[in-house]
Amino acid sequence: MTTVLSHAPMGAHYTKKKEAGLPASTHRPGEAVLAADAAGASDAAQILSLSGITKTFGATRALDGFTATIEKGEFVTVVGPSGCGKSTLFNIVAGLEEPDPGCAMRFEGKSVIAADLLGRVSFMPQRDLLLPWRTVIDNAILALEVEGTPRKQARALAEKMLPEFGLAGFGQQYPHQLSGGMRQRVALMRTFLFKRDLMLLDEPFGALDALTRTMMQRWLLDVWQKHQRTILFITHDVDEALFLGDRVLVMSARPGKVKLTQKVDLPRPRPAEIVISPEFIRLKRTLLEAIEEEAMKSFTAEGK
Amino acid sequence: MTTVLSHAPMGAHYTKKKEAGLPASTHRPGEAVLAADAAGASDAAQILSLSGITKTFGATRALDGFTATIEKGEFVTVVGPSGCGKSTLFNIVAGLEEPDPGCAMRFEGKSVIAADLLGRVSFMPQRDLLLPWRTVIDNAILALEVEGTPRKQARALAEKMLPEFGLAGFGQQYPHQLSGGMRQRVALMRTFLFKRDLMLLDEPFGALDALTRTMMQRWLLDVWQKHQRTILFITHDVDEALFLGDRVLVMSARPGKVKLTQKVDLPRPRPAEIVISPEFIRLKRTLLEAIEEEAMKSFTAEGK
Amino acid sequence: MSAATLQSPAARPGTSPLVTALFRAVRGLATLLAVLAAVEGLVVVLNVKPWYVPRPTLVLNAILATPEPYVQGFLRTLTETLMGFTSGAIFGVGIAIVFFRARVLRELIFPVFVVSQTIPVIAFGALVVLWFGNTLIAKAAISFYLTFFPVTVNALLGLESVDPRQEALMRSFGASRFQLLTRLQLPAALPQIFVALRLASALSLVGAIVGEWFGDTVGLGVLLLQGMYNENVVAIWAAIAMCALLGTGFYAVVAAAERALVFWGAEQ
Amino acid sequence: MSAPKSSRALQRGALGMVLLVVAWEGVARGFNLPAYTLPSVSAILGSIFDHRSTLFLAGAYTFAEALSGYVIGALIGIGLAVVITLIPMTRNAIVPVATSINSVPVVAWSPLILLWFGIGMPSKVVMVALAVSFTVFLSALAGLDRVDRRSVDLMRSFGAGRLAILFRLRLPTALPLIAAGLRVSTVRAVIVAIVTEMLGAYDGLGWVIYQAVLQVDFVKVWSAIFIASAASLAFFGLVGLAERRLVFWK
């Protein structure tokens, strides 16, 4: 992966757009594009490439020219002010919603529309969306069932994973009997059991306490490395974004686009103490500045 | 407010139980009790006192002898591993659920059962529970309407508050048109508009990005100081717990009780940089240790 | 227990369903006996003419005097009701699924369904006999005709009110339309479908009874008709009592099935 | 639903009806069916035209009965469900009684109802109200029960009483189901009015049908049913339209 570290205001590492080598139509002025993309790296390394993704709901424009490329095996975290369009972006990449006309998407080297992506990425939505009539186990194996795994086999598989998610003994409970954090862990488990190369996680650890969160993070990194998955991960916690990601995408206020692409060059495995290392703090400050600016905008902006 | 800083394992500031001055029935061995309570401070200063709160759901014991006292005007934060009974505790204090028999509760100096508390505390549940057929504004004024405020007046009031919550221009939208963080802010607004001396906030900032969260925190502290409200605040973010609270209650793994009561003696107003002050970090370490121990327990424990 | 829990239709875990069912049955019986005793008392005290309201004991005596036709009629009508109910429920849900899936078909055919429901069957007794003869099928057909429509309307409503986000999630797993239906839409629509089934339990019985009016020899409908036109008030009430017994019993069974199947209530 | 969409639905519905009519006419003519089996649509339309004033007057009469009964029944049904919600104790009394009454076909009650309310309009209104109220009652009750317990809890924490919870939470939640019940009931209302008229009346479509059946005039029977169907369809459509207005958040 190539990195472009040109100087930018506030010391942020902006990746400057390079017109050359890319069709004009997919680019708009002022957008940050990924270096690999700009350098025309081989398609084979890219699992997902989005250019100029725009999405409008009635009078509200949620996304406006979101452009980014995700490489195979990358762990990319996405941060951005509340309401900037992160969940909308994920809905599009999960294949659930088509962007406005005129947007280009490539998945595993092929040009696709959103609907083509259905069933090809594992997606964990922001709300857990557990089915109230299914037990914890049966909620967890939902995706496996859809894939056609025999129920018995799927259940056995899930049963074994319960302790890893701190849900041991809760397999036969129903969602309304769980706490907020437990529900989120069931949703997470459901996503993990649906094994796809690209994983989209929308604030998966939002409702977890510090330690459970740390344990789940470690576990996630483990899965990611062992199984060579590619992960797109939304969080509102900058520490988490830096601790986990190879790269952090900072989104602008609504309408969302990429404001800043920050490469995280910290060595792996990253110990817990890394959060107090000077390099980490430096990166964090850069991100916080960028986010703060956008969040201020989004907070004071009128709707629409 | 008196503080008891007796020595305890791992350097935590346990408040040791003192048998004297309290009826034996309300105490159990091994419970941490609040100093003010133990010292027999005048009831007038206490807004809420809970002793030996236990709650069982079928075979699951969620709370087991939770004992604490909250003083008027205090800002108490509650942290604890996921599933330890925090939301259950709030449900009881909000008057929604009766604890198991044999528990004692006092509110504003009077002995009460849970149901007496209905309508007397403002409660923000962990899930936003917005009503899909009401606009943002109308969801926000729900509690006011129940109180009997004329709708027009309530709406005007809420309309004015929208910008403070970063919802300017979204007043006429319906919940399904909002992002996760925006929904949470509407729920928060609804709670604030229901003005009661005691506020219970269950992870109110869980879905907010760092900056929006910081802004809401500042705003909350403002409201708290200006309006002399008492706040009980659940969070899973130790930084947040310390930054906001006069006191932090650390709960044990399920079944939940108070594991540690930590007084936070940081001066107010607290600047953002306080998080890197040595005192803050010391407190944080103490808390993290206590939580880590409990979270480990809860994570490996079987259900029930 | 909070008031809300008390009102909640879902059985709370903890009490055995059998005990609850037994409790309900006993309580229902007790209420019934109390009401009957009250009626008996009122009729005697107020000296109500038997052709307005006969004494319940008189009605009971009439049933006990010739129990066979009542028992036979009960069983026969029950059979017809079950046939009509089952076919109506299956068809109702099935066609709702078809309409749900194919909007064009729905817009094309639904009005025809509405119109079909405005045909008073009893104006066409001869046609019914002509088409179906004096068979069980004839009764089941009328019972079916009365049953399927509310089931269709409610099932359609249920299918349409599935949380779109849940549907989106399933689609992101690559769920086929069939899987979407069986794993999400049908279970989610179950509460609404059951509302219609409860209604249908009463309507299917009505259908069976009216069906028996078209030249049948056995059944509660026959007894009812005979009582009605002979102005044998005791016989009318005896038949009505049997109908009510069958109807409430069937309703109770459907409601119990609902409690067992839709245990999650309105929880999300 | 947007205007063009609903007008397309209307066109499709009309197309469906036209297809039905064509098929009917084809069958009736193709098999040369006698009128007492199935008269052709053209014959029926002709008869409607011949008897237009009688039929429309009868239709108006029946529809007036159906509508009044419908309104009363809907109010009773919703009212009972509300009573049960406000006073849960009453549930175990009201539900079994309501089901018992409705397990007996409306026509079986008719002698009693005719006895009590006479042969004129009131008896029909009562019968319609009886049938409609049960349907609406079951739907409304299910709807009122089917609220998220946690939302109720939230309202209670605001100090909301049963009444406030009813109006702000339960009724809106129940609205879709109530509306479905109301929609189904439109058709029931008309048919019950007709059937009751057949058993005892001196006006209305049921009366026309009754006399026509006895005179073996099946073309006239069908004419009356056509009028009833048209009225029901319009009634059903109107209630459906109102429903879409009311349950806008779906």
Added chain:
Amino acid sequence: ADPVPATLRLKWLPQAQFAGFYVAVAKGYYKAEGIDLTINPGGPNILAENLVATGADTFGLSGGLDSVFAARDKGLPVVCVGISHQMTPFVFVARADGPIKTLQDFKGKKVTTWFTGANHVLKAMLTKNGIDPALVDIQPQQVSVTPFVDGQVDVITATRYNEYYTIKTRMGEEKLRTFVAEDSGITFPRDTLIVSETTAKEKPELVKAFLRASIKGWKDAFSDPKGAVDTIMKAAPTLDRAHQEFQLAEAAKLMTAGTVKQNGLFWIDMDAVKITQQLFLDAKVISKPVDLDATFNRSFLEAIPVADRRP
């Protein structure tokens, strides 16, 4: 040879009004004639004419001359092969102690009747006696006699074998005054036996055999009413026995009235038929006179020796 399967559609549910047919089945008279007969009960709005015309049932005991005329008028191919009730089976009942002593007193009073033929009889009676029917408050009659018993209605229509029994048991026969159509020279025969034109043409022997067995059954019913009522009660056990015994006695009176003494049971009295037709023409129930020869066929009866037919 195996008995030929055939069905008889009644105008109503099993009761003593149809006792003879049930007796004939029970005693095997149809079997003996080579017919395997099933009796199908009727019900509200089941038109026997319709079912017989379409071939769903072989024989029908239909409403009466009224429905036969209406059916022929609408083109249904049915033929009347016998008439059961030779005189008007209903009467108009008033209170003996009330203000109504003669037909003249009907004026301005509330009279309820069935709009299925009885209304035409009532109007004809009034007209014959010089009363304008418009002056009488004629209303449709409901299923119950209670309004009359309670005094809300001045005159009520009652079949001799059903409603009259109910009124009598509730009020006592001495409290009642009856008005009979025959007193005004009007006869309205009812309960006609019908077959389809096809049956009449293609299976005359079947029709004859059926009539033979039926007459035998009825004669038995008349001579042993107890046994006949037993047979009926077996078919419909919830009936009121006393009522059924009364009903059979009344049915016997209706069936043996008029010229039956000479011509035998089920005789078709063409004079009465013509009077009735005129009644319907006047009331515009039928648009034009029907072809009486095609509608009424006495040949099947006439094939049975008259001695066998006499009661």
